[in-house]
Amino acid sequence: MKIVVIIIICLLILFCLNRLIIFKLKKDIIYKKLKELNRFYFFYNTPKKIVIEELVNSKKSLLKYNFQEKVLSLINNNQDNLLIYIQDIYHNKKYLKEYNKEYLSILNSMNYNKIKKYYLKKLLNNIKLKPRISFSLKIKVIYKNYKVYKIYKYDDLLLLVKKLKDVKLRKELKRKFMKMERNKMSLGLRYDVLKRDNFKCCVCGYGSLDNVKLHVDHIIPVSRGGKTKLDNLQTLCNRCNLGKSDKV
Numbered sequence: 061m062k063i064v065v066i067i068i069i070c071l072l073i074l075f076c077l078n079r080l081i082i083f084k085l086k087k088d089i090i091y092k093k094l095k096e097l098n099r100f101y102f103f104y105n106t107p108k109k110i111v112i113e114e115l116v117n118s119k120k121s122l123l124k125y126n127f128q129e130k131v132l133s134l135i136n137n138n139q140d141n142l143l144i145y146i147q148d149i150y151h152n153k154k155y156l157k158e159y160n161k162e163y164l165s166i167l168n169s170m171n172y173n174k175i176k177k178y179y180l181k182k183l184l185n186n187i188k189l190k191p192r193i194s195f196s197l198k199i200k201v202i203y204k205n206y207k208v209y210k211i212y213k214y215d216d217l218l219l220l221v222k223k224l225k226d227v228k229l230r231k232e233l234k235r236k237f238m239k240m241e242r243n244k245m246s247l248g249l250r251y252d253v254l255k256r257d258n259f260k261c262c263v264c265g266y267g268s269l270d271n272v273k274l275h276v277d278h279i280i281p282v283s284r285g286g287k288t289k290l291d292n293l294q295t296l297c298n299r300c301n302l303g304k305s306d307k308v
């Protein structure tokens with residue numbers, strides 16, 4: 061009985077001592093520095109993963125399921141906040157690097173004895189910010205009792221975001237080029253082409269007297285990089301032009 065009481069008293073003393081140490085350490089300048097640092101940083105509270113379920117209507121479409129296409133469209137539409145989460149993790153990773161640097165420099169500025177260092181480090185580690193820097197997307201494809209799934213990690217997703225941006229950029233550039241080329245078609249240039257072709261369709265030879273309308277056409281279409289220049293332009297009647305656009 062006596063021993064039990066002694067043990068309890070000892071434990072109590074230890075407990076109080078520990079509290080006292082922590083209380084004192086919390087007043088330490090290093091601890092305050094870290095608290096101050098924490099106030100300067102903001103990190104997003106992103107979920108660890110999201111799961112998306114997709115029902116298909118045959119076993120064949122389950123086996124041939126195009127996961128990448130699905131992920132690209134999910135990102136593009138920001139479905140279930142996917143794009144936002146990827147951007148959050150990007151932010152967290154970027155700022156965590158800076159935070160860790162400052163954290164280390166605070167740690168290194170400690171000039172205490174080993175025991176104090178040990179306790180203080182433990183205490184600092186408790187309040188150190190630990191934002192989420194990983195994220196995954198799981199796509200489950202289901203047909204009746206069959207299931208296939210694929211997991212995309214943050215790095216895979218970031219690559220796909222970049223890929224999507226490249227595609228968008230290329231489309232944008234192409235649209236600009238096409239607009240520019242089409243704007244080059246002036247009335248003067250139009251007349252030059254018609255005159256060169258004797259005001260007759262280059263395919264069927266009909267002219268405006270044959271009850272057809274004459275168009276000036278790009279031989280290589282603008283959408284395929286064709287330029288608005290005399291040698292890439294020809295006179296076509298409305299019927300032949302319609303036939304051409306059917307084939308292009």
Ligand SMILES: [Zn+2]
Nearest residue numbers: 261264297300
């Ligand atoms: Zn014609």
